[in-house]
Structures are given as structure tokens and as C-alpha cells.
Amino acid sequence: MTGTEVATPAGRPPVMTDVARRAGVSHQTVSRVLNGHPSIRPETRERVQRAIDELGYRRNRAARALVTRRTLTVGVVASSTSLFGPSSTLHGVERAAHAAGYATILSTSDATDRDGVLARVAQLSDRGVDGLLLTAPLHEVPDLREHLPADLPTVCATGGPVTGLPSVHVDHRAGARAVTELLLRQGHREVRHVGGSPGWFEAAEREGGWRDALAAAGVAPAPVLAGGWGAAEGYVAGLALADDPATTAVVAANDQLALGLLRALRERGVDVPRRVSVTGFDDAPESAYLSPPLTTVRQDLERVGREAVGLLLERLAGGVATAPEHRVVVPELVVRASTGPPPR
Amino acid sequence: MTGTEVATPAGRPPVMTDVARRAGVSHQTVSRVLNGHPSIRPETRERVQRAIDELGYRRNRAARALVTRRTLTVGVVASSTSLFGPSSTLHGVERAAHAAGYATILSTSDATDRDGVLARVAQLSDRGVDGLLLTAPLHEVPDLREHLPADLPTVCATGGPVTGLPSVHVDHRAGARAVTELLLRQGHREVRHVGGSPGWFEAAEREGGWRDALAAAGVAPAPVLAGGWGAAEGYVAGLALADDPATTAVVAANDQLALGLLRALRERGVDVPRRVSVTGFDDAPESAYLSPPLTTVRQDLERVGREAVGLLLERLAGGVATAPEHRVVVPELVVRASTGPPPR
DNA sequence: ATACATGGTACACAAGTCACC
């Protein structure tokens, strides 16, 4: 912290015995002070502490890790970290882990690629992380559990529950159902859907929620428009929808898609929300400032990250492998100006 | 990788001597194989390798770090990781570091807070990272160099050059000058500026570039509108500008601000670009899909991250402290439909 | 005789911990 490198006369960074010598105590006593052993006279403790400060002594992490078999590090395997969702989750993870004294090693794996993810996991395991947090889309790997190191506590913060692993996830289905129901309530007789990237649990669940709501209302779902997570895909879908006079409402799988949709509809002179209502999913910070402000579903992803870390810390502390717990975070409908009753 | 935990008969994970025993060689030979020592018979090498595979042996990172004094880990101190800019840089950093065999420990420090950053640095240093990469806004710390651990290779990937440290940064000034010049060329007699968050080098430099261009054209700069990095601040600025008939062009310090501006102007019935031209900075993925598509400045931040890692790796390998190098990444003007000639 | 390939031993790295006084 001071920048000036305090060291022993010998020139090398101080070690525990240097502290002991300086404080006039033994190796053992310094260790007791450092690890909060009860039977240490306050005066001794203070003398040791002073020696530590004067020498600028810092415990060597590697040596501790070697003997304690703990690194106070958790590995995080994530994908698509440039997207708003994943990056929010990661932020929550990093903060919560840091607050608990753990560092996070992030390893991004670009694809929905099972072997890629497993390779990252192996690398992190080799690095000696105490636990593992997965946020990559993994629903395609039903036997994931068997492919992970058995002795490495692991939790998921993904789109949905993962077989055999504790996980935290948002109830995307409920969120999508809620927006769709909103539109139906406002009088729309048909609601279209622009899907997220194939292979993502989030995409499948949101589509599922949309279907659920339609089914409950007795409306037959029109074909899903092939999508993705970006504005470009939304734009393409929007151009297609603009030419269809029957369309009065569109549920997009995320806000970026909705942004692209809005652009395409405006370009074609289709008024939102008077002729077509549009909704998103995520509530990205800028979605309140689109034209018109976007009706969407807010999901507290930082909380998902926090809770996932909490779950992991429980495993790290408890040691006992209780049944895998699945925590569900409920999203919240945010109604803005991009939705309204259909034209008559 | 297999998930089945291969271990010695004793039940504990295999260590080097287990491999040696199994291969019928010595401790020393295994080590030589592992570290690529030249004088090893191919046949022996193979026998050792087979033993390693059969036992599922993995070298213990902590033990290696203890003796080699290298962890193959770099620490990254970042702030505002939820913003598009920082998160792009981080992505480049993570990928480049991973490709070079280094893991990254991310430590986010929320504020433009010098002590906060230094605390993160100290924690990472204690963790035994081999090098440090700073992406937090740090121009306020002219004597930063003296406050950092002297023996820890450190580079910056920030808004601008940092005294005494190697760094990679985008030439924000040139970027801002280029957009401003574009507007002047198109005939605008006055160009306003909505600034970024105070305390950020990026914000200061972009404002500087705007001023430079105006000065070169002999135009007196109107007061900067207080800003930030979010759409909300842009919206506020936009409401103020909408009422000013003299305003025909606005340079925003980033795309989010521009998005807020567009929203406010549309709300007030001000046509973009026919009455007012608007530009951003960043070229976020969705900026091509705003209405109208945003003229902006693209900066290759992933490259900034990559190059910063490259600089760091040089220091880690070379050892020799050459003069701090500053690499500058030149941004690129992206002209879209949000700009045009002023109304006559 | 001269490389090369390997074994054996010993110690270092820095901290944690146990038994005993």
C-alpha cells in the first residue's frame, strides 16, 4: 500500500520467522496471532502486530494454499459476457465473492459448447479454485454433473435449473407469461414472439411463457420469428412483421431485439404503440429512454449472482452436501409506453 | 475432465512421486519430463506420460507457485464494468490473457476512488499475481507510480496515458475532433457538447477534442452540458437543448447519452437530423439500430485490452524495465443517419 | 573418453500444526 517496499535487511520480502525474530517471539506465536488463536496475551498480540506493520509483512498465499488446501478463490465460467444479462450477473458474483473474501477467476467460453465449458472447468480445477460457478448456457448437458470434478463445490447461475446442481435462476417463463398476459388483457387477439438465440435456456423458457399465456387465453400461437439476442435480428423480424397487417403485438425475447423491432417499425411507418405494441425483456438501463419507452420485464441479475455466490459459500463452509437447492428469482413487469390497446 | 476422480490407492490425489513410482522412474525424472528438460529418452517420456494419464495426475499449482514464485495469474482492477466500454476492454483482456496461459482475477472498484483502487491493488498483490492491469479511471493520481508495488509489473488500459506506467489507450481527442469536424464541414455554425462523467479521462479528452475542432474553425464553444455516461443524463441535456432554436448539432460523449438525447428531441418534436444533428461515441452494437441510426466513433476496445495484455506479457517475460511505452489506438468515424447539414 | 540419461539425496519455498515442556 505504501509503495515503498519494506523488507528485511537481507533484501528479500519478510517471512514469518522475520516477524517472530523482530517481535521477540516464536514462529508459532506469530502463527497463533495471525490465525486468531484464543490464548495469546493482548500485549504479545500487539507486539507481534507491530512487528508485522513495521516489516510490511504479508502472508504468502501460495504457501498457505499449499498447506490449508484452500485458495480463497472461486472460478467462474461464463459466456457472452458482453451481453447485458451475463455481465450483470457477473458483476453481482464478483461483488458478493469479494465481500466474502474470495477472489474470482473469470474464464469465458464463447460458444454454447459443452467441451469448451468442460475444458474451462478443468483448467480452473487445476488452478486450485475452492469452488465453481457456472453461468454458461448448459441445459443441453443433462449429465453435466458426472462430467464435473466430484470434489469441487459447484453451483449454477444460469437460465434455469440444472440437473443435480444447486442453482439460482430467474423465472423467465413467468416473466414472459406476464407480458403476454398484459397484451392480451389490453385486447390484443394475437401476440407474436421474436425468440432469443437457439440453445439458450432463457430463450426456450421465455418462448414457453409466451405459449403458456396464449394457451390459457385460447389463442393459437403464430410461428415464432427466428431471433437472437441482438438488435440486428430484431430489425429483420421487425421488417417482416411490418408488412403483416394482422400483427398488433410483439413480445421480444430481450430488449435489444425490441430495439431493433422499434427501428424497423418506425422505418416502415408503423406507429408504436398505436398500431403495434412491443415488449422486451431485461430492462436494460437505456430501455426507459427508447422511443417509445419500452414495456419490459426487469430481472435482478445482480441478485442472481449474489445468491449463487451465497449458495456456493454455504457448500464451501458446510462441507455437507445437502440436496441441490434451486432458488428462483421472480422478475417484475415494467409497463411503459410501448404497449397499449390494439387499433380498432 | 472425466469426472471420475482418479486417485492413488491411498485415496488422496496423486502427487509426483506416485507418478514416479508407477512409471518406475524417479521423482526427478518426472519433473524433468514435466518441465521439458532436453535429455530425456523419448521412451521414458512416454512411460511417464502414460503414468500421468492413468493416474489422472495434475500438478499442484500452489506448490509450484511457492517455489517458482510465479502464479500465471494477472490481476485486473476495473471500474464500471457494466458499461459497454469497460466491459469490452475486459473481454479483450480476458481472452488475450487466457490465450497466453494466464488466468485473470478481476477486482472491481466502483468509484473514481484512488484509495479504493490502491486497496484492490494491495489485495491482488497479496494474492501473488504476476502482473497488474489497471482499467480504472486514474488520471487524478499523478503520483500513482509511487503508490504501486515497485516489483509488480503493471500496465494501464485506461482513457489516457498514465505517468510512469506503460499504457494503451484510445485517442479520444482525435475521435471527438473528427466528429466535430464532420459537423462543421456539413455547415453547422455551432456545435454543442454533452460531457461524460466528471473525473474520467475519457470525458476530459473527448471534450478536449471537441474544443480543438471548434478552435481550429474559429468557433467559440458554448457551455458544455453537464453529463454522465447514461441515457438519463442525455435525456436531461436533450430537453434543455430542444428549447434552444440556435442549436443545430450536438456531440455526445458516448452513445448512451446520444440515445437519451434522441429520445428527448423526439419527445419535443425536434427532427433528427433535419433540425438537429446528433453524434455519439463508442459504436455500441445497438447504435446502428437507433432511430435514426447513430453517427458515432468506433473504438476497438477489445484490441486495447489485447494490447495491454501484450505489453504486460512483455514485462513479465523480459524482466528488463524499458521505458514505459504508450500505445495509442486510433478510433474510427462511423457516419450514419443522425447527422446532416443544418436547416437553412 | 565423452556425451547422455537417470537415480538418489538433500534442500528450498512459507506457512500450519502437533506434541511436549
Next chain:
DNA sequence: CGGTGACTTGTGTACCATGTA
């Protein structure tokens, strides 16, 4: 309370002796 000494964690490595080609 706290000192002493010995031993542990898993690798890296220097040194020196061997054996083989």
C-alpha cells in the same frame, strides 16, 4: 501463555554418482 523442535503440504532444482552408448 508461550517456546522448542520436528514434521507436513507438493514441486523445483542443484549436486553428484551412476549406468549406458
